[in-house]
Structure formats: structure tokens, C-alpha cells
Amino acid sequence: MFFHKMTSRDIRDNLATESYLMTHYEKEEPLFLMYIQKPCIIIGKHQNMFAEVNLKAARQDKLTLTRRLSGGGAVYDDLGNISFSFVVDKNKATFGDYSSMVEPIVSVLKEMGVQDISVNGRNDILINGKKVSGNAMYTKKNKMFSHGTLLYDVDLDKLPAYLNVSEEKLASKHIKSVASRVTNIKPYLSKTYQSLSTLEFQDELLKRLYKVNDLADIAPKEIVLDKKDHQEITQLVKDIYGNDDWVFGHHQPFTNKKRAYIPSVGLLEARFQLKNGRIHFIDFLGDFFNQENLSDLRHHLEDVPYQRIALKKSLEEIEVSHYFTNLTNDQLIDFLIGDHSDD
Structure with missing residues (x-):
């Protein structure tokens, strides 16, 4: 398995990098990506930004707003979240099989002391019944990526201010608010790991996924992008992830x-x-x-x-x-x- 850690803290750059690598990564081995971003909201491909997000609050706090290529629900990220994705040959995976796709992450979290962790029937990783990761999939030609969040040390108090969760969804979960449904991973780790910064936690995850003690040991497995790659990624941001026509969508009148x-x-x-x-x-x-x-x-x-x-x-x-x-x-x-x- 090869890997790439993104250095940008802009979700638009990171989603564009993920999309670019999905298209241009030609090796047979899976590719693992990790990225962290400043406060932002990412909605699913089929969602209505105006219905899902409190735009007044989001703009007032200068959050970055974008839309991803995959389905699923709206997500709030900040610097306490780690996003990850696996890019694989779509013929070697089953669309919608999130349990298999996120199993390596779940196994590592167990090694780090997390108990009562599970993958629910749809697309979430839960600890003690509360969501710490939401995941989505997308296919294009012969590739598929499964990407998700890891709520490590996110400011969860912000969720109700920015996200409008449907009454139907809350009722189906038998909960009163989205804030009561989510939690952070950090308090559930062994005390050895509870003092780690988000970046340190990211590196620890990577080392354990590869079963090494030093990231230098897996340097040959790292994908390094060149100037041409970055130019194409910048164009993807302009055309898609930073393009208001894509982000906010065009909805025809309906009766x-x-x-x-x-x-x-x-x-x-x-x-x-x-x-x-x-x-x-x-x-x-x-x-x-x-x-x-x-x-x-x-x-x-x-x-x-x-x-x-x-x-x-x-x-x-x-x-x-x-x-x-x-x-x-x-x-x-x-x-x-x-x-x-x-x-």
C-alpha cells in the first residue's frame, strides 16, 4: 500500500488532490490518503447547501464551504479532525461495504486502547454507540475511493450552530440533536495517546497501519507530487471544489x-x-x-x-x-x- 499525506489545510485543495490521485494513480496496490483542514463544511453530492447548512453562521465565522463527489451527509471539520481515504481497484472491492474498507482503521484504534468500537449498518464508525467517523464512496472508471472522517479532538459544540439536521433523520436515530450522537476519539484512547496533537495522532495511525516504529521506514511507499501535479490540482479546485456553481448547485423550480x-x-x-x-x-x-x-x-x-x-x-x-x-x-x-x- 502506498500513501500520501496532504500538507494543505484547505479542504478544497485536499478533495481536489484526492480526486486527482484517484484518476492518475496507476499502481495495483491500494493508496492511502490522510488530510487535515481548517474549519469547513462539506456537503454530499446530492444535498442542498441552503437546506443543510446555516449559511449565515458559517459565513460569519468564515468557514470554507464545498461539495464532494460522493454521496452521504453534511460534515463539519476543523483542525481536530483527520480525514482519510483508500483508493482501490473497484473490481477488488464492493461498493457500500464500509466494514471491510475501514477495518484497518478500526483495528488500529483498538490497538490504541479504544473499546466498544464498531461499524454500523450503513457507513459510520461508532464508539459506545456514538459516531466518530462518517464514510462515503465514489467510483470512476476502474477506481473507487472510500473516504471518511476521524473525530479526534473536534469542537463538537460547533455542530448545532452550522448544520441543519433533518427531523426525519433525528427521529430515525431516536435522538434529539446531532451533538448528542457524536463524540471524539481522544478520551477513549489509552492515556499514552491522549496527549497527542492531531498531527501526532495522524502519524501514529500511519505507523501502526504499516506496523513500523518510524515513518522513515516507509518513505519508499510515499507518493510525492511534482509541480505539474499541483498545477492540475489547482485547476480542479477552480473548476469544481471552489466553483460556486458546483458547491451551491442549480435547482430547477418544482411543483x-x-x-x-x-x-x-x-x-x-x-x-x-x-x-x-x-x-x-x-x-x-x-x-x-x-x-x-x-x-x-x-x-x-x-x-x-x-x-x-x-x-x-x-x-x-x-x-x-x-x-x-x-x-x-x-x-x-x-x-x-x-x-x-x-x-
Whole structure:
């Protein structure tokens, strides 16, 4: 396994570096990435920035705002968080299998004294039932990355000020607030490690992943970027992660909305227009995960009569779970139709 530690503290640079390496890394061995950033908020690919984030508070405190390529929910990071990702051959991993992907991280945390640690059914690492890591996946051509957070020493009091968590999601977790659902890793480590800075904790994780006592021992495994690499990464920031059109998104007007939290799938919202009883335009928002581009599904549903039988027929050749992980075709139709019945 090769690795790369990012030196930038700007989430836009770090996400661009991750994306760049996913495209340009050609070795057969997996690639492990680690990065730390200044206070920022990252929303999932399918989320609405205006709904998920308290923009007034975020702008007042000068947080960096961006959107990632993967699905999932909104995340607050600061210098007490370590982000990580594994870039692998997508044919050697299963999309949505977070337990296998984060197992090396979980094993290292156990070695460092953390007890009662587990991976939940969807995409979180939990300690004593509280979230310390959220993860998401993304595929492109023959590569897949799984990236996530590690809440080491984050200012958790900031979460309620910046993130607007849906009532449906809170109800599904049987909790009153997002702050009551998360915790930091630091207090659960053996006392030997509780005095480590975030950078020292990052290095300790890396040494234990490679089973060495000194990072110098794995220097040949480090990916070093050159001037050309950095120029292309800077362009990615300009085109995507720092581009307001991408970050804030463009949402067409809609006349109908369906919204629900579906266990094992996540929060799903459909916004659509009907014209002469047919779906004229449809868009999907939420913190779900997907393997295939949603634009293909949107185009497929356009001009289909808004009726159960018509929708079922139109989706016969479509595997809905590729667009919404763990969602079946019938579940999507039930979600879209709701209590509507014209058949």
C-alpha cells in the first residue's frame, strides 16, 4: 500500500488532490490518503447547501464551504479532525461495504486502547454507540475511493450552530440533536495517546497501519507530487471544489415534493414537475449513496406517466440500487407515488 499525506489545510485543495490521485494513480496496490483542514463544511453530492447548512453562521465565522463527489451527509471539520481515504481497484472491492474498507482503521484504534468500537449498518464508525467517523464512496472508471472522517479532538459544540439536521433523520436515530450522537476519539484512547496533537495522532495511525516504529521506514511507499501535479490540482479546485456553481448547485423550480428517511438508504427527497400527467422534470436530493450517475435515471423517468404501472414498466430494465444504494425498484415507486393512485 502506498500513501500520501496532504500538507494543505484547505479542504478544497485536499478533495481536489484526492480526486486527482484517484484518476492518475496507476499502481495495483491500494493508496492511502490522510488530510487535515481548517474549519469547513462539506456537503454530499446530492444535498442542498441552503437546506443543510446555516449559511449565515458559517459565513460569519468564515468557514470554507464545498461539495464532494460522493454521496452521504453534511460534515463539519476543523483542525481536530483527520480525514482519510483508500483508493482501490473497484473490481477488488464492493461498493457500500464500509466494514471491510475501514477495518484497518478500526483495528488500529483498538490497538490504541479504544473499546466498544464498531461499524454500523450503513457507513459510520461508532464508539459506545456514538459516531466518530462518517464514510462515503465514489467510483470512476476502474477506481473507487472510500473516504471518511476521524473525530479526534473536534469542537463538537460547533455542530448545532452550522448544520441543519433533518427531523426525519433525528427521529430515525431516536435522538434529539446531532451533538448528542457524536463524540471524539481522544478520551477513549489509552492515556499514552491522549496527549497527542492531531498531527501526532495522524502519524501514529500511519505507523501502526504499516506496523513500523518510524515513518522513515516507509518513505519508499510515499507518493510525492511534482509541480505539474499541483498545477492540475489547482485547476480542479477552480473548476469544481471552489466553483460556486458546483458547491451551491442549480435547482430547477418544482411543483411536487416527496421526502422520507429510509433505513439503510438514508434521507431521500424527490422534486419534480408534472405536465399533462407525466413527469416533466425530476431531481433527487439527500444523503444517500450511488454508484451510477443520477442524470441517467432522471432522463429515464422524464415523460413517464405519473402512475404506478407506468413507472414499474419504465424501470423494468433499470437496477435502482445502482442509483440509490440498498433501495429496490418497488421502494422507489412507492416513495414517488405515495398515496397517489391513478391506476
